[in-house]
Amino acid sequence: MVNLSFSQVAAMNEHFVLHTFSSFLDSAERSGIRKIELWAGLPHLYAPDTTPQKVNDIARQLRRRQIELICYTPEQCVYPFNIAAKDPELQKYSLEYFLRNLKIAAALESPLFQIVPGWGMRTEPRQEALKRSLESVSVICQEAERLGIRVVLEALEDEESNLIRTATELREAIDQVGAKNLGAIVDTCPMAAAGEDLEVCYQVLGDKLWHAHFIDSAHQAWGDGAFPLERWLRQLDERRYKGILTMEILNDRYLLDPSTALEKSARALRSLLS
Numbered sequence: 407m408v409n410l411s412f413s414q415v416a417a418m419n420e421h422f423v424l425h426t427f428s429s430f431l432d433s434a435e436r437s438g439i440r441k442i443e444l445w446a447g448l449p450h451l452y453a454p455d456t457t458p459q460k461v462n463d464i465a466r467q468l469r470r471r472q473i474e475l476i477c478y479t480p481e482q483c484v485y486p487f488n489i490a491a492k493d494p495e496l497q498k499y500s501l502e503y504f505l506r507n508l509k510i511a512a513a514l515e516s517p518l519f520q521i522v523p524g525w526g527m528r529t530e531p532r533q534e535a536l537k538r539s540l541e542s543v544s545v546i547c548q549e550a551e552r553l554g555i556r557v558v559l560e561a562l563e564d565e566e567s568n569l570i571r572t573a574t575e576l577r578e579a580i581d582q583v584g585a586k587n588l589g590a591i592v593d594t595c596p597m598a599a600a601g602e603d604l605e606v607c608y609q610v611l612g613d614k615l616w617h618a619h620f621i622d623s624a625h626q627a628w629g630d631g632a633f634p635l636e637r638w639l640r641q642l643d644e645r646r647y648k649g650i651l652t653m654e655i656l657n658d659r660y661l662l663d664p665s666t667a668l669e670k671s672a673r674a675l676r677s678l679l680s
Contacts, residue, residue: 407643412679414649415672416441416476418619419450420656421664427451427464431471433665437672441474443652444516446507447481453506461513468514476650477518477558477617478511480504483566489542490524490535490569500524501542505549512553518617519550520558520591523579525567536569540583547585558591558617563599572600573610580614589616593654594633595625604641618642619654626657627667628674639678651675 417434419427419442427450434442444464446453451464468475480503481487489504491497504521511519521543526535543559550557559580561570570576576590590611597607608615620638622631642651653671660667 407639407679409646410639410643410651410679412438412676413440414647414651415439415675415679416443416650416652417668417672418443418445418479418652418654420445420447420654421660421667423447423449424661425664428467429665430668431467431473433668434473435471436665437669438676439672440472441476441650442468443477443479443520443650443654444475444514445479445481446510447485451510453480453503453510456510461510465514475514475516477520477652478507478514478516479520480507482522482524483562488524489521489546490526490539492527492530492535492538497538497542501545504542504546508546508549508553508555511555517556518558519546519555520560520617521546522560522562523567523569525562526569528568532568536579539569540579543579543588544583544585547583547588551585551587556587556589556616557585558589560591560593560619561596561600563596566596571596573597573602573607577610577614580611589614591617591619593619594621594635594638595619595623598623598633604638604645608641608645615647615649617649618647618651620651621654621671624657625655627655627660628653628671630657630659630667635674636678
């Protein structure tokens with residue numbers, strides 16, 4: 407690769423749920439990775455029951471190791487939070503959860519905050535749920551702007567959400583919200599499910615493509631799945647992508663030995679990037 411650098415690679419702690427946060431940082435350091443995306447979920451950091459002491463402890467660990475936090479991603483696909491919920495109380499509860507997470511992201515000095523659109527009931531018109539989703543996204547963006555944080559919105563696979571599943575739907579949502587601090591994150595798994603690649607995403611999203619979850623099929627480590635990852639890397643390289651490539655490994659096969667999966671993926675990326 408000519409333009410992409412290994413310094414653009416970040417590790418993520420989502421598959422370390424049976425291990426300590428410090429063991430995740432140990433693995434990242436062994437891999438030569440100096441950037442992380444923080445998955446904010448149990449047992450590492452969970453907004454509804456965290457304390458200032460827990461947040462400060464994570465900040466201290468990052469400072470001591472000189473590791474940069476590049477994105478804060480609250481758990482929002484497994485836990486019962488849905489910013490597009492038809493039930494007003496659930497939507498309000500979900501929005502409050504994201505606003506609380508934003509405050510933690512600001513305390514940790516994260517420049518990015520990642521969200522998904524939620525989902526609508528399959529028995530109601532998609533546009534009704536999408537309207538609720540984007541109203542919530544707008545509120546999140548307003549608070550994020552006040553805190554100096556940019557927000558990245560991710561498309562999901564069809565079984566996860568009926569609201570935003572393709573690059574086109576993602577671009578339309580970003581344009582509809584119209585917030586200057588709202589951009590796109592592309593995850594290779596929903597991207598592939600939509601029959602797209604990174605060149606298609608660039609054609610549609612343009613300068614709104616700010617972040618990427620770059621991982622093999624079924625969120626597996628590099629080489630354990632079936633994605634043409636090297637070809638997709640070349641597409642990013644040709645586009646002179648300046649954002650971060652987060653290895654969002656979260657397949658259950660790695661729960662007992664998450665370090666091996668992270669370090670294997672890092673070695674594969676290092677062999678291709680300058």
